[in-house]
Amino acid sequence: MKKLGSSGLDRRTFLTGVATAGLAAIATSAWAEDAAINDILASPRRGNWDDQFDARSSAHAKVASFQPIASPETVSFVQAAINSYSQIVANGGWPNVPVTTKLQLGVVDPSVSILRKRLMVSGDLSASAGISNSFDTYVDAAVKRFQARHGLPADGVMGQFTIAAMNIPANIRLGQLQTNLERVRTLAAANQGARYVMVNIPAAQIEAVEGGRVVQRHTAIVGKIDRQTPILDSKISEVILNPYWTAPKSIIQKDIIPLMRKDPTYLTRNKIRLFNEQRQEVPPESVDWNTDDAVKLMFRQDPGKINAMSSTKINFANPYAVYMHDTPQQGNFNKLMRFDSSGCVRVQNVRDLNVWLLRNTPGWDRQTMDATIKSGVNTPIAVTDPVPLHFVYVSAWSTGDGVVQLRDDIYERDGQQALSIGTNT
Template identity: 50%
Template structure:
């Protein structure tokens, strides 16, 4: 939870200066310059390419009959690709980018043509030109990668997944999609865990997209159906019992000032505050207390807001002080809860049927720091799903890593490449 190298305030100044410079230079779109009221950039992901090959922001819900039909068409397309022999691998090596030349670039061109990311008319020469860069961005967008236009280790790994494996992925996921192709409600939320994305849907059309942080491989977000019922503004964070032994006790053994530094208070069964020095951290004594972190957007693990979604797993959706995760390709970072990008907009949409709760009112209560709970006048259906492959009506086929190994084919190259993380109390 702590940044031992750069303070949050310093990091914000550096981030704001960097993004401001890029914006003035015209190197990032206007949408990517937005920051919340506390100055933290939300790191929206964007994609630019030629109009013909660009992947537009999708308005068709991932859980819809239209997605089922498009995915069925994609299965037929990939069956044809497999029948024709699939595609050849791109040899590993140094990163490829604009100006690169050689046989590896030629192999990359052929691979991108085979999957429809590069027009065959663009040629099969050995030069990495702007056509190849645009095709690489398109490929990266379809696989949930940052659209850099350069081919590094992560992109190579995804390129070299066989066509047969991709076909199997589509065939596995169309079964999941069909399960949710009925009436899901007039307004509902879908959290697609492998994509680490949340979308809100209203009257059959996607209203908003949000990057998300979801459960780690060893602390998975559950697949479930529930409803959003209540918004907690400026919430306390109570450390879940499962994390007391896994994370909190080891952290206290390593640093006796940890709880004090993180503004986590200890309470006994009578609700009385207890000093950390009164507890023997080398025994099970610490598990008999409640641990609660003070409110505050800069510190509290839940950030400025928590969305209650009653369920037997004890998980919920919420803000986070660590906005930088939303710019990462790999966002499997929580202990099961889901962190939501642009959470203020998300909450405003959830509360749209509550009189007097527009964006201005939401911003004001957050600025005040006041603890406030607001029940939704109309609870909203929420679906946490596991979809690693699907297609959209415009023919774009999307793939995401099977991080929880539920497709039966391993975790995928992106998940396999993630290094082990140092232990810390997770920010849910």
């Protein structure tokens, strides 16, 4: 669980890396600008939604907020951001930062003066910092603030993903805010209840909200572009400790069968058992893996540390057969791309969320839960007071004080062609 410090969501704009030479040619013409944006979108990688912010940076710390996305305050702040960005666009937008050298603290280069101007226009750097060619501590803090607002690693280094995000034109960002205003307005108008969980898909982030404040914020891994996490509303009704994992047909066909053709020991090594329609166990060696006949069988993985859901499965009614869960691959939460599941949502530090969900369920404090997980025994727990759950798609919002959060439009739902090109993986 990440207590505040995680930033918000979206923009598929830089779902990919961009060739450094490509961005340098941006400012010469409208055609060059479009080409540069397309390069950003066509790149195979993008920035990071990692929300481990550097609290030591005062500029960076201002990005953190207890404010939920689904709140009337967020609506007001997005409207204010739209007014601000409209003025920026009317004034000619912001300059493109050329790629001449790796810009970071201590570097002196002519492109730093352009970087300063760019950061001043977006409000990340105070005008009092002045214009110079020196990448000083003021610029370092401003770049970290910019990175935090865009869900990038706040390291202060102007890498290709930060430059890609920085060189998205102001008018496109304005359109992104306008599109998401209606989404935020709809969320704020709904009665979310005293406490609820919200999964923001483009931000790959989870908010546990109580009393109008975010009490827990978790990094998530959500669906791939071709296996998208759905938009839904439900209630969390069950937490299963040490769950069995049953592979869906899509994973059997797309992943497991090809793996078995390469490595016949895959199922045994991963403690995945096969069962027929009569619930009789089927030996893997009796299956013809050169066909797709195996999809007729049930693939069930035993509980344990290598289980695909590890310690926890969180259930809620939905027509998509998706759920939330733990994962044995904790390092994936630090990846640049966190769109890597088959539609379900993986939750970092899920035990903290479990404790919060089961707070009113008798007999399930943290100590008891940890002991149960250690035992390895499959243990379904009905949640006494089912908690409302919302999977939403918000790629741009604001938490006030000039903090505008922008993320990749990973599923191309923002209706802006310039930010929805090159989504092939």
